[in-house]
Amino acid sequence: MHQIRYIMVGGFLGAGKTTTLARLAKHYMDHGLNVGIVTNDQADDLVDTNMLRSLGFDVGEVAGACFCCNFDELMSTVQQISQQKRPDIILAEPVGSCTDLVATVIQPIKKLFDADFVIAPYAVILKPSHGRRVLRNEAGTGFSPKAAYILKKQIEEADLVLINRADELTDAQSEELEALIHQHIPERPVLKISAKTGQGFDALTEWLAQDGDFGRRILDIDYDTYAEGEAELGWLNSSVRVISETEFELDQLLLDIVGRLKNALAEQSAEAAHLKTIGLWEGFFGVANLVSSENAAELSLASNCRVKAVDVIVNARVACDPKLLEKLVTEQVTAAGAAVFGKVEFRRTQSFKPGRPVPTHRVEAPISDGRSSD
Ligand SMILES: Nc1nc2c(ncn2[C@@H]2O[C@H](COP(=O)(O)OP(=O)(O)OP(=O)(O)O)[C@@H](O)[C@H]2O)c(=O)[nH]1
Ligand SMILES: [Mg+2]
Numbered sequence: 001m002h003q004i005r006y007i008m009v010g011g012f013l014g015a016g017k018t019t020t021l022a023r024l025a026k027h028y029m030d031h032g033l034n035v036g037i038v039t040n041d042q043a044d045d046l047v048d049t050n051m052l053r054s055l056g057f058d059v060g061e062v063a064g065a066c067f068c069c070n071f072d073e074l075m076s077t078v079q080q081i082s083q084q085k086r087p088d089i090i091l092a093e094p095v096g097s098c099t100d101l102v103a104t105v106i107q108p109i110k111k112l113f114d115a116d117f118v119i120a121p122y123a124v125i126l127k128p129s130h131g132r133r134v135l136r137n138e139a140g141t142g143f144s145p146k147a148a149y150i151l152k153k154q155i156e157e158a159d160l161v162l163i164n165r166a167d168e169l170t171d172a173q174s175e176e177l178e179a180l181i182h183q184h185i186p187e188r189p190v191l192k193i194s195a196k197t198g199q200g201f202d203a204l205t206e207w208l209a210q211d212g213d214f215g216r217r218i219l220d221i222d223y224d225t226y227a228e229g230e231a232e233l234g235w236l237n238s239s240v241r242v243i244s245e246t247e248f249e250l251d252q253l254l255l256d257i258v259g260r261l262k263n264a265l266a267e268q269s270a271e272a273a274h275l276k277t278i279g280l281w282e283g284f285f286g287v288a289n290l291v292s293s294e295n296a297a298e299l300s301l302a303s304n305c306r307v308k309a310v311d312v313i314v315n316a317r318v319a320c321d322p323k324l325l326e327k328l329v330t331e332q333v334t335a336a337g338a339a340v341f342g343k344v345e346f347r348r349t350q351s352f353k354p355g356r357p358v359p360t361h362r363v364e365a366p367i368s369d370g371r372s373s374d
Contacts, residue, residue: 002086002088003115003116003117003118004078004082004086004087004088004089004090004116004117004118005088005089005090005117005118005120005208006090006092006106006109006117006118006119006120007024007089007090007091007092007120007123007208008091008092008093008094008101008105008106008120008122009021009024009091009092009093009123009124009125009162010094010098010099010101010122010123010124010125010154010157010158011096011124011125011126011127011154011162011164012096012097012125012126012127012130012131012150012151012154012273013096013097013127013233013273013274013317014096014127014272014273014274014276014289014291014292014317015096015125015126015127015131015164016125016127016164016165016195016196017093017094017096017125018039018048018051018052018093019195019196019300020125020162020164020193020195021037021052021091021093022051022052022055022057023195023198023201024091024201024204024205024208025037025052025057025091027201027205028088028089033088033089034085034086034087034088034089035057035058035087035088035089035090035091036058036059036060036078036081036082036087036089036090036091037052037057037058037059037060037090037091037092037093038059038060038061038062038074038077038078038081038090038091038092038093039052039059039060039061039062039093040061040062040063040066040067040074040092040093040094040095041061041062041063041064041095041237041315042063042064042065042066042095042235042352042354043063043064043235043237043350043352044061044063044064044237044350045237045238045239045313045315045348045350046061046063046237046313046315047276047277047278047287047313047314047315048093048276048315049061050278050280050285050313051278051285051287051301054278054280054285058081058084058085058087060077060078060080060081061077062074062077066094066095066098066357067092067094067095067098067101067104067105068094068098068100068101068104068105068357068359068360069357069358069359069360070360071104071105071108071359071360071361072360074092074105075109075113078090090117096273096274096317097147097150097229097230097233097273097317097354098150098230098357099150099153099154099157099219099221099226100153100157100219100221100226100357100359100362101122101157102122102157102215102216102217102218102219102366103218103219103359103362103363103364104359104360104361104362104363106119106122106215107215107216107218107361107363107366107367108360108361108363110215110363110367111361111363111367112361118211119214119215120208120209120210120214121159121160121207121208121210121212121214121215122157122158122159122160122214122215122217123158123159123160123161123162123204123207123208124154124155124157124158124160124161124162125161125162125164125195126155126161126162126163126164126177126181127151127164127165127291127292128163128164128165128168128169128173128177129291129292129294129295130142130143130151130273130292131151131163131177131180132173132176132177132180134148134151134152135152135177135180135181135183135184136180141271142271142292142293142319143229143232143271143273143319144229144232144319146225146226146228146229146232147229147230147232147233147319148229149225149226149229150226150229150230152184153219153221153226155181155184155185155188156184156185156217156219157217157218157219158185158188158217159189159214159215159217160188160189160190160191160207161181161185161188161189161190161191162190162191162192162193162200162204163177163178163181163190163191163192163193164193164194164195165194165195165196166192166193166194166197166199166200167194167196167197167199169192174192178190178192189207191203191204191207213366213368216366216367216368217366218363218364218365218366223356223357226357227356227357230353230354230356230357231353231354231355231356232319232353233273233317233318233319233353233354234270234316234317234318234319234320234321234322234324234325234351234353235316235317235322235325235350235351235352235353235354236314236315236316236317236318236322236325236326236329236349236350236351237313237314237315237349237350237351238313238314238326238329238333238346238348238349238350238351239311239312239313239314239346239347239348239349240311240312240313240314240333240337240344240345240346240347241309241310241311241312241344241345241347242309242310242312242337242340242342242343242344242345243308243309243342243343243345244308244309244337244340244341244342244343245308245341246308246340246341247306247307247308248306248307248308248340248341248342249305249306250279250281250284250286250303250305250306250307250310251279251286251288251299251302251303251304251305252340253279253310253312253336253337253339253340253342254277254278254279254286254287254288254299254312255288255297255298255299256336256339257277257288257312257314257332257333257336258275258276258277258288258289258290258297258298259297260332260335260336261275261290261316261328261329261332262275262290262293262296262297264328264331264332265293265318265320265328266293268320268324268328270318270319270320270324270325271292271293271318271319272290272291272292272293272316272317272318272319273291273292273317273318273319274289274290274291274315274316274317275289275290275297275314275315275316275317275318276288276289276290276314276315276316277289277312277313277314277315278312278313279303279310279311279312280310280311280312280313281305281307281309281310281311282307284303284305284307285301285303286299286301286302286303286304286305287299287300287301288300312333314329314333316329322351322352322353323351325351326349326351329349329351330346330349333346
């Protein structure tokens with residue numbers, strides 16, 4: 001009987017989940033496998049979905065609530081993907097402020113859909129910038145201890161922790177991160193990867209191909225702290241059209257939006273967990289990001305094109321009040337549009353604090369699927 005391998009990759013906002021999944025999807029497709037990707041967010045207008053579709057992948061989206069709170073939609077999205085071509089692999093990206101995914105997603109799949117899926121090892125990405133500050137228990141992480149709690153819980157439930165951005169880390173820095181992880185969760189397997197360059201991906205795909213009883217580390221978690229930590233993040237998804245009488249560089253506009261927002265947030269001492277923006281026009285697309293106050297704004301995918309109009313989606317997750325976030329995004333996107341002599345039409349903006357997570361299912365003790373691991 002054909003079972004789908006369910007590969008979920010977790011990790012904090014901006015850790016590199018989408019970049020990792022895109023690389024994994026390409027790897028599996030190059031090996032002749034059918035791959036479906038499921039993205040997730042608290043609202044719609046997702047940079048990730050648009051980016052992955054623009055890259056040519058088969059993507060389903062669960063928008064409006066996280067996987068754990070909308071488990072049925074996760075399963076029906078997988079079914080929809082399966083209607084065209086039955087996937088060999090489903091790659092799932094949970095919301096970066098979510099945790100307790102073993103108890104609320106993986107274990108319920110084992111319990112309710114055991115015949116349909118094989119669960120791959122649950123890999124969680126550690127984001128070096130915020131990961132280092134949180135695991136050092138530094139004051140001034142940019143996040144409150146409650147938001148930092150989420151990042152810690154995320155790695156606690158992992159079968160495998162991935163230290164991403166190895167391309168940027170010195171040996172001493174990645175050794176420090178590994179030591180910090182092991183202080184927090186002794187003896188947990190750790191892999192150093194770069195989702196950008198592909199470093200460490202042979203080892204990662206070997207890991208993910210293992211059959212075993214994975215996804216069984218059910219957290220001891222305080223939902224009040226988790227909910228309060230998540231609610232400290234301002235969330236904004238906005239879609240905008242910029243129209244100019246003169247041609248402009250699409251990539252420059254995207255970088256300018258993120259760069260201006262970085263400065264505006266710094267003035268308010270508001271830490272960005274992840275700012276991302278995609279610009280789409282007539283089949284062309286570019287993406288720009290900011291993953292923390294200590295990183296620079298960067299163009300992660302270049303369109304290399306000049307346009308007179310572009311549809312822009314901005315997704316911002318920042319430790320600040322959502323009203324302030326909306327004001328800053330409105331001002332800075334308008335200013336970036338004006339810099340290319342453009343008129344900016346805000347089509348739709350959703351800004352809010354994530355609500356308390358109320359999982360559809362929560363399994364209290366791991367279900368054994370008869371396979372052995374560890
Ligand atoms: N240098 C470097 N940059 C990376 C690497 N992986 C991801 N990035 C960049 O980090 C940013 C965030 O990556 P994403 O893959 O969008 O992160 P994410 O975890 O999906 O973010 P959310 O969905 O918002 O939680 C992008 O600008 C990526 O290009 C890496 O290995 N090295
Ligand atoms: Mg993502």
